[in-house]
Amino acid sequence: MFHKAFATAAAATLLAGAAHAQDVPMVGGAPMYPNMTIVENAVNSADHTTLIAAVQTAGLVETLAGEGPFTVFAPTNDAFAALPEGAVEALLQPANRERLTQILTCHVIGAEAFSDAIMGMIADDGGAHPVETLGGCTFTARMQNGMITIEDEQGRIATVTQADVDQSNGVIHVIDTVLLPPAS
Structure with missing residues (x-):
């Protein structure tokens, strides 16, 4: 009886774990675990290698790995590639x-703001809606299509092509x- 109860509990735990794993969003082919920091997750995204290189160069890794809360609008590699030729290399x-x-x-707000x-x-x-960032910018959020x-x-x-990556x-x-x- 004990073995059957243990097997049933183990199966339930595995199923719950599998269901939870399915809830973890994928960004750039990598799972974004809600118990990891922005930096811990972002470094695994194949779509954000330029952003991570820039964050490292700017010395912001420790900041974005900090307690927060932060909302990060994370540009993809394609977004950086769309800047004028040589701009990323110069930066x-x-x-x-x-x-x-x-x-x-x-690209960072000093609060947690989900899409809703x-x-x-x-x-x-x-x-x-005006959006004030940690960098001193004031952007405007709107709904379009x-x-x-x-x-x-x-x-x-x-x-925003993928929202609410917790x-x-x-x-x-x-x-x-x-x-x-x-422009300065």
Whole structure:
């Protein structure tokens, strides 16, 4: 009887674990575990290698691995590739670390904001909600064709292509465009 009860409990545990594993979102071919930090998960995403290299170059790994909470609008490799030719390489140069840090921190909010909350703020503000970032940028969140968009201060518009990737220290929203601070 004990063995049968143990086997039943073990099977239930395995099924629950499998069901939980199915709930873990995939980003860039890698599971994004909600008990891991933004950095611990993002380093495994094949779609965010440029972002991770930039975060490392800017010295922001420790910050984004910190307690948070943070909301990160995470541009994909394709988003970085769409910048003018040579822009990413130039930003990764030590002389441009301050500008790189500003660009990256303009993708981070010092609070946890899931898509339902963002959509609610957009609706409450008549269709356009200001988003203040840790980098000192004020972007505008809107809804467009049922998707959340973020417009930077240069008029560039990023679409959230994957929302609500829960992390232990915040949430990631994957975006298709690199957002930029005002032109200086």
